[in-house]
Amino acid sequence: MKINQRHTWALTTAEAIAIQEKLRGEIITTDRIQTPVRYVAGVDMGFEANGTISRAAVAVLSFPSLQLQETAIARRPTSFPYIPGFLSFREVPAVLDALEKINITPDIILCDGQGIAHPRRFGIACHLGLIVDIPTIGVAKSLLIGKHQEVPAARGSWQLLTDKGETIGAVLRTRTGTKPLYISSGHRVSLMTAIDYVLQCTPKYRLPETTRIADKLASAKQ
């Protein structure tokens, strides 16, 4: 698929903050999804050589059948350190390389990390969604920011995630008795719709099938 970059990636944290604060205004948190949704993609990262090489993997699955359709892997030198709040500057460049190799344009992308559940409301799902202009959902395995009440143990249970009086996402139990996932709008997807798609993509395990497959690809070097 085609990709139109919005800015360069060799940045200081001060420049990164300026970009986040500028681009956050373009984020759409209501549904602007091409329906019916036929393809859902998952992206995940792996690192090699003490973290100096970034490896991104993309898996495109059919929806709602969740059958694997296409995969791609991309490698490139890591150019930004891991700093909480700036994950997209470290991971998005390699993810874009991998997405460029994909022939099927996904209708929705599930990202490994937060969407607007971020200190400046601009997590990796927002950043990626804005650049590729495809609906994105933030699916994080742990909390970055926000508070929430205890989530009941049953699959499908969820609680709102809030910060400074704002709703920024939801904490969702995708499998009974396992740790919940942190869901938030990336771009062009509302929170309720995000919860719905994440549940439809987790028929059996805690993590969405999309990210599970991308995860295997990103780990299985090659």
Next chain:
DNA sequence: GCGACAG
């Protein structure tokens, strides 16, 4: 100043 802190 003291914690918290996606992957």
Next chain:
DNA sequence: ATCTTGTCGC
């Protein structure tokens, strides 16, 4: 994320 074996539990 990554370094790493066996082990506890459904």
